[in-house]
Amino acid sequence: MGVFTALRSGGLVLAVACFLLTSAVTHAKTRSTSQPNIVFVLADDYGYNDVGYHGDQIRTPVLDSLAKSGVILENYYVQPVCTPTRSQLLSGRYQIHTGLQHGVISNSQPNGLPLDCPTIADKLKESGYSTHMAGKWHVGFYKEDYLPHRRGFDTFYGYLGGKDDYYDHTQDYWFWPYLDWRDEKGPIFDEKGNYSAQLLTNRAINIIKSHSRSSNSKPFFLYLAYQSVHGPLQVPDRYTKQYDSIRNRIRRIYAGMVSAMDEGVGNLTQVLKDTGLWDNTVFIFSTDNGGANMAGGNNYPLRGQKTELWEGGVRGVGFVTGGALDKHRAPKASGTVNKELIHVSDWFPTLVRLSGGSLNGTKGLDGFDQWDTISHNKTVLSCEEVKEDPLKNLWLFNITADPTEHTDLSEEKPDVVVSMLKMIKSFNDTAVPPRFPSDDPMANPSLHGDVWSPWQ
Numbered sequence: 001m002g003v004f005t006a007l008r009s010g011g012l013v014l015a016v017a018c019f020l021l022t023s024a025v026t027h028a029k030t031r032s033t034s035q036p037n038i039v040f041v042l043a044d045d046y047g048y049n050d051v052g053y054h055g056d057q058i059r060t061p062v063l064d065s066l067a068k069s070g071v072i073l074e075n076y077y078v079q080p081v082c083t084p085t086r087s088q089l090l091s092g093r094y095q096i097h098t099g100l101q102h103g104v105i106s107n108s109q110p111n112g113l114p115l116d117c118p119t120i121a122d123k124l125k126e127s128g129y130s131t132h133m134a135g136k137w138h139v140g141f142y143k144e145d146y147l148p149h150r151r152g153f154d155t156f157y158g159y160l161g162g163k164d165d166y167y168d169h170t171q172d173y174w175f176w177p178y179l180d181w182r183d184e185k186g187p188i189f190d191e192k193g194n195y196s197a198q199l200l201t202n203r204a205i206n207i208i209k210s211h212s213r214s215s216n217s218k219p220f221f222l223y224l225a226y227q228s229v230h231g232p233l234q235v236p237d238r239y240t241k242q243y244d245s246i247r248n249r250i251r252r253i254y255a256g257m258v259s260a261m262d263e264g265v266g267n268l269t270q271v272l273k274d275t276g277l278w279d280n281t282v283f284i285f286s287t288d289n290g291g292a293n294m295a296g297g298n299n300y301p302l303r304g305q306k307t308e309l310w311e312g313g314v315r316g317v318g319f320v321t322g323g324a325l326d327k328h329r330a331p332k333a334s335g336t337v338n339k340e341l342i343h344v345s346d347w348f349p350t351l352v353r354l355s356g357g358s359l360n361g362t363k364g365l366d367g368f369d370q371w372d373t374i375s376h377n378k379t380v381l382s383c384e385e386v387k388e389d390p391l392k393n394l395w396l397f398n399i400t401a402d403p404t405e406h407t408d409l410s411e412e413k414p415d416v417v418v419s420m421l422k423m424i425k426s427f428n429d430t431a432v433p434p435r436f437p438s439d440d441p442m443a444n445p446s447l448h449g450d451v452w453s454p455w456q
């Protein structure tokens with residue numbers, strides 16, 4: 001479920017919250033006999049209107065067909081920016097409970113997802129999974145202990161910071177580019193020139209192939225956090241050819257970037273199918289936040305964009321599919337659209353349950369197990385919404401009737417406003433102070449072999 005971060009910085013309160021109508025905790029029922037493989041693909045800054053099944057400008061045949069074969073989450077929420085979403089996905093906890101509510105972690109900040117939060121990879125490993133990550137980390141790396149392979153992932157390949165060059169795999173420090181590309185053994189210097197969507201897809205494919213060849217019968221968890229489709233606007237020309245009709249250059253390149261990702265997902269799922277692993281795989285696709293308009297993204301018809309608490313910032317593209325879902329799905333759940341409220345913090349308990357694992361040892365979780373909601377279309381939660389003019393700082397919207405947030409109901413329904421504010425307050429009362437340390441000059445990659453690396 002989710003009650004979203006209800007506050008906007010700068011003093012304005014944007015109350016966007018949801019009622020918890022019934023206990024959302026579904027009790028672990030009969031555990032599946034076999035533990036499914038879990039593939040979680042996270043796109044970066046991917047807008048609501050940028051998937052074929054929402055908008056017709058960008059073509060995503062692979063994502064469309066995967067989504068339509070599974071369950072499309074149409075009431076699915078994420079955080080408006082990167083680190084908060086990723087930290088919630090990995091820990092099952094809101095950023096108000098991990099100190100990461102201030103925003104994204106800069107490369108030079110001595111900060112990270114607290115080490116006392118086990119990650120989803122820790123828990124799946126505990127359940128007997130082999131665990132792999134390819135792509136963007138962005139939840140802190142100032143000490144070795146914060147690196148992905150110290151946080152539950154057996155293997156890691158990708159980058160640690162927030163915004164790399166797609167070909168050079170560098171990120172700037174005071175306008176100078178430094179390598180940010182590594183695996184669990186250390187920096188990788190010789191992959192300059194290869195486009196990241198291809199590199200990350202190939203890595204994911206190699207993991208799957210080696211899993212299918214190995215006699216080890218462990219299930220696997222693969223977290224593929226694409227760089228696509230975050231800025232900078234970079235993509236091989238062949239992906240933009242089909243978009244000559246899009247006159248806006250930024251949008252055209254962005255569309256090509258989406259197509260490269262779509263192709264990558266197609267390559268990956270083809271290998272899962274060819275190796276027979278698909279039948280026992282749960283495949284999840286999600287964005288980390290809404291699209292950024294300046295960087296080509298588009299969230300039409302939703303209001304707002306990345307960094308904002310309007311629907312365009314937080315209502316995410318997401319779906320679940322895979323042979324293991326088909327096995328669990330209620331036969332009568334024949335539709336493909338699920339409108340129950342689901343939040344990125346829900347994946348942690350949901351996937352731990354699917355793995356047959358226990359939540360023992362985790363700190364208080366904010367997410368809920370949503371497997372019955374997804375597989376049996378169970379109504380668990382119902383959503384209402386809140387929100388306010390330049391000086392107005394509170395509005396109330398019924399997102400079901402008014403997904404584009406045009407009709408403020410706050411004056412009409414003061415009782416609802418009051419009860420939701422009370423909810424926000426009760427969440428706020430549990431918040432830990434934000435942790436947002438100053439940039440540390442010791443992070444300068446030139447002190448560490450010209451590579452972005454842990455420095456403490």
Ligand SMILES: *[C@@H]1O[C@H](CO)[C@@H](O)[C@H](O)[C@H]1NC(C)=O
Pocket residue numbers: 191193194198199202
């Ligand atoms: C990088 O690209 C080159 C040229 O296309 C290719 O030969 C090489 O295998 C690629 N490397 C990786 C790691 O994909």
Ligand SMILES: *[C@@H]1O[C@H](CO)[C@@H](O)[C@H](O)[C@H]1NC(C)=O
Pocket residue numbers: 197198199201202260261263264265267
């Ligand atoms: C997908 O596979 C095709 C055929 O092997 C390859 O040319 C293409 O580069 C791959 N795309 C990605 C994004 O990995």
Ligand SMILES: *[C@@H]1O[C@H](CO)[C@@H](O)[C@H](O)[C@H]1NC(C)=O
Pocket residue numbers: 071332333334335336337338339377
């Ligand atoms: C879930 O139930 C709703 C309402 O009955 C229906 O419209 C939708 O198609 C169902 N979705 C799935 C995935 O079965």
Ligand SMILES: *[C@@H]1O[C@H](CO)[C@@H](O)[C@H](O)[C@H]1NC(C)=O
Pocket residue numbers: 358360361
């Ligand atoms: C949970 O962990 C505690 C402490 O490690 C242990 O005493 C307890 O038996 C565990 N409970 C379950 C259900 O595994």
Ligand SMILES: *[C@@H]1O[C@H](CO)[C@@H](O)[C@H](O)[C@H]1NC(C)=O
Pocket residue numbers: 384398399400401
């Ligand atoms: C919100 O709108 C939906 C669709 O019009 C309606 O069914 C529902 O009752 C409304 N909710 C509230 C609390 O007014």
Ligand SMILES: *[C@@H]1O[C@H](CO)[C@@H](O)[C@H](O)[C@H]1NC(C)=O
Pocket residue numbers: 007424425428429
């Ligand atoms: C949340 O708590 C902080 C301090 O604990 C307080 O300054 C702020 O006004 C509270 N916000 C709400 C909406 O209650």
